[in-house]
Amino acid sequence: MPANLPPEYIEAELRFRAAKSPQEKLEILRELMALVPKHKGTEKLRVELKRKWAKLQEEIQQQQKKQKGSRGAGYDHIGREGAGQITLVGLPNCGKSSLLAAVTNAKPEIAEYPFSTFRPTVGMMPFEDIQFQLIDLPPLSEFTEPWVYSLIRQCDLVALLIDLSSETPAEDLFAALGWLEQARIRLVHHQSREREGPATVKPALVIGTKSDLPSAAEHLQELRSLIDSQFRVVAVSAVSAEGLGELGRAFFEGLNIVRVYTKKPGQPIKRDLPYVLPAGSTVTDVARAIHKELAERFAYARVWGSSEFPGQRVERNYIVRDGDLLEFHE
Ligand SMILES: Nc1nc2c(ncn2[C@@H]2O[C@H](COP(=O)(O)OP(=O)(O)OP(=O)(O)O)[C@@H](O)[C@H]2O)c(=O)[nH]1
Numbered sequence: 001m002p003a004n005l006p007p008e009y010i011e012a013e014l015r016f017r018a019a020k021s022p023q024e025k026l027e028i029l030r031e032l033m034a035l036v037p038k039h040k041g042t043e044k045l046r047v048e049l050k051r052k053w054a055k056l057q058e059e060i061q062q063q064q065k066k067q068k069g070s071r072g073a074g075y076d077h078i079g080r081e082g083a084g085q086i087t088l089v090g091l092p093n094c095g096k097s098s099l100l101a102a103v104t105n106a107k108p109e110i111a112e113y114p115f116s117t118f119r120p121t122v123g124m125m126p127f128e129d130i131q132f133q134l135i136d137l138p139p140l141s142e143f144t145e146p147w148v149y150s151l152i153r154q155c156d157l158v159a160l161l162i163d164l165s166s167e168t169p170a171e172d173l174f175a176a177l178g179w180l181e182q183a184r185i186r187l188v189h190h191q192s193r194e195r196e197g198p199a200t201v202k203p204a205l206v207i208g209t210k211s212d213l214p215s216a217a218e219h220l221q222e223l224r225s226l227i228d229s230q231f232r233v234v235a236v237s238a239v240s241a242e243g244l245g246e247l248g249r250a251f252f253e254g255l256n257i258v259r260v261y262t263k264k265p266g267q268p269i270k271r272d273l274p275y276v277l278p279a280g281s282t283v284t285d286v287a288r289a290i291h292k293e294l295a296e297r298f299a300y301a302r303v304w305g306s307s308e309f310p311g312q313r314v315e316r317n318y319i320v321r322d323g324d325l326l327e328f329h330e
Pocket residue numbers: 090091092093094095096097098099109110111112113114115116117118137138139209210211212213236237238239240
């Protein structure tokens with residue numbers, strides 16, 4: 001037994017031995033992992049705890065499979081809210097939960113040890129006058145449950161997180177892409193028009209995390225030189241808040257959406273809450289978002305913003321731009 005274990009550890013260890021169900025054991029194991037001091041003398045013990053962790057995870061998974069109809073405890077779908085649904089995806093410990101906690105009001109579990117997240121956590125991230133729905137997920141690994149991939153398949157944008165303090169960021173990236181590939185999910189550049197294929201194709205951004213740590217800058221450069229044409233790479237730190245300010249804009253561009261405002265004829269020019277639509281939408285699409293009947297009924301619209309002059313009359317197939325203000329005429 002390695003030296004210098006705190007009394008709380010010994011106490012938790014006893015509870016661990018007495019625990020009956022794998023769920024109970026996992027809870028206590030989580031405490032044990034947090035209580036082990038980090039030094040050379042406890043290295044073996046920490047490896048042992050991780051092994052136990054993996055075994056318990058597997059046991060719980062087997063148990064769930066047996067319970068007919070449990071299907072990942074009902075996490076297969078999360079209703080879309082706000083201007084877009086973004087999943088935080090990555091290897092164990094890369095900083096997914098920390099990022100969610102840094103940019104939303106959500107309070108996910110954050111821990112020094114891997115596999116700390118085992119259920120989805122949702123948070124709303126404000127950006128200018130809209131909000132994005134972020135979903136923090138358990139990590140990609142051999143233990144990833146099918147519902148994690150279901151949620152990734154359903155989202156609008158994947159944020160693939162890579163730990164910039166890792167010794168091998170490039171390998172980590174390929175490992176993450178590999179797990180997704182196995183689940184038949186292929187990530188593409190957020191501006192790519194490719195949407196169909198033998199696998200589910202998902203637009204993605206790469207987020208380099210923990211940019212405050214040593215050698216992060218070097219690893220960021222390495223990552224960028226490797227995949228710059230494949231994905232946009234953004235660097236952030238949940239600790240120093242570096243890059244978090246630009247993240248909203250990156251997500252907005254990643255989602256490929258536009259905000260359109262409306263006013264009634266005769267009302268002053270004022271931008272209230274926007275309608276959010278896919279980029280490339282027409283004036284008719286905006287009308288349809290307001291009311292199906294309006295889309296059939298209106299004759300033309302006036303546009304303030306992208307048009308040549310303010311309040312210009314445009315036809316039904318006019319393509320709206322982000323920030324446009326529309327006025328419908330019947
Ligand atoms: N220095 C530094 N540490 C960070 C940063 N983000 C996360 N960490 C640390 O990295 C560890 C893992 O963070 P989590 O946010 O739990 O990582 P995760 O990806 O959610 O982990 P799993 O849910 O287990 O896959 C914790 O010890 C965090 O404090 C960061 O920006 N800078």
